[in-house]
Amino acid sequence: MTQQHDHENDPAHEHGHSHGHQQHHFDQAFWDERYGSTAAVWSGNPNPQLVREVADLPTGRALDVGAGEGADAVWLAQQGWDVVGLDVSPVALEKAASHAAAVGAEVAARIEWRQGDLLGWEPEDERFDLVTAHFMHLPADLRRQVFPRLAQAVAPGGRLLVVGHHPADHETVRKDFDEHFFYTGDDLLAELDLDGWDVETNTAPEREMLGADGEPVTIRDTVLRVRRP
Structure with missing residues (x-):
C-alpha cells in the first residue's frame, strides 16, 4: 500500500513513491526492494509535526502506522510510550528494529x-492512547476505507494524529500527484465518523524543504489531532 514516513531533511524524499495511477504497483514487494536498496531511505529524524503535537501529551500505548525505518516509533519510545510500529515491509521493520x-x-x-x-488491516479489539499516521497518501476511495479504521483503534480518551501534504503542495513539490491524494483537516473530518470527538488541532503550518532540484521550497502540512471522548 502507499506509505511514506520519516522523510524530513531528505531532499529526495518525494520521488518514486506510490501515488497516482501507479499506486497499485507499490505493494510489499516495492517497499521491500526500496528499503533494501540503500542504507537509509529516510533521515532518521522524527517527523516535526509528531514532536510538536505529542511532546506534551501524557504517555501510554501508541500505534505508529507506516513505521518505515522506525524514527517516529523510536522517538515515541524515548518519551516513554509503549509503541506498536506497523509497516507493510519486513525489510523496513528489520531496519527499524536495528x-x-x-x-x-x-x-x-x-x-x-x-x-x-493497512488495506486489509483491522484494529479488532486492540486500542491505543495514540494512533499516528504521517504522509500516507492514498486515493480518496481507499483513504475513506483505511483512515476510519485508524480512528477505531483509538481508546477512549486517546488521540488520532494524521499528518499529510496539504493540497497546496500540488503546486510545489507534488505536481505529479493526482489532486485526490491530498487532503485538508476538514476533508478528514468529513470522511471520519468522529461524532463527539474533540478537535484539538486542525492546521496547515508552513515549513521549508528542498525541492527536486535542491532548491528551497515552502510546503504546508495538513495536521489533524482529535481526541476520542
Whole structure:
C-alpha cells in the first residue's frame, strides 16, 4: 500500500513513491526492494509535526502506522510510550528494529514491530492512547476505507494524529500527484465518523524543504489531532 514516513531533511524524499495511477504497483514487494536498496531511505529524524503535537501529551500505548525505518516509533519510545510500529515491509521493520537497538535496550524493549498491509488491516479489539499516521497518501476511495479504521483503534480518551501534504503542495513539490491524494483537516473530518470527538488541532503550518532540484521550497502540512471522548 502507499506509505511514506520519516522523510524530513531528505531532499529526495518525494520521488518514486506510490501515488497516482501507479499506486497499485507499490505493494510489499516495492517497499521491500526500496528499503533494501540503500542504507537509509529516510533521515532518521522524527517527523516535526509528531514532536510538536505529542511532546506534551501524557504517555501510554501508541500505534505508529507506516513505521518505515522506525524514527517516529523510536522517538515515541524515548518519551516513554509503549509503541506498536506497523509497516507493510519486513525489510523496513528489520531496519527499524536495528535502529531501536542502536539507541538502547530500554527503548527497543518499548517497541513491538508488526508487519501488515493497512488495506486489509483491522484494529479488532486492540486500542491505543495514540494512533499516528504521517504522509500516507492514498486515493480518496481507499483513504475513506483505511483512515476510519485508524480512528477505531483509538481508546477512549486517546488521540488520532494524521499528518499529510496539504493540497497546496500540488503546486510545489507534488505536481505529479493526482489532486485526490491530498487532503485538508476538514476533508478528514468529513470522511471520519468522529461524532463527539474533540478537535484539538486542525492546521496547515508552513515549513521549508528542498525541492527536486535542491532548491528551497515552502510546503504546508495538513495536521489533524482529535481526541476520542
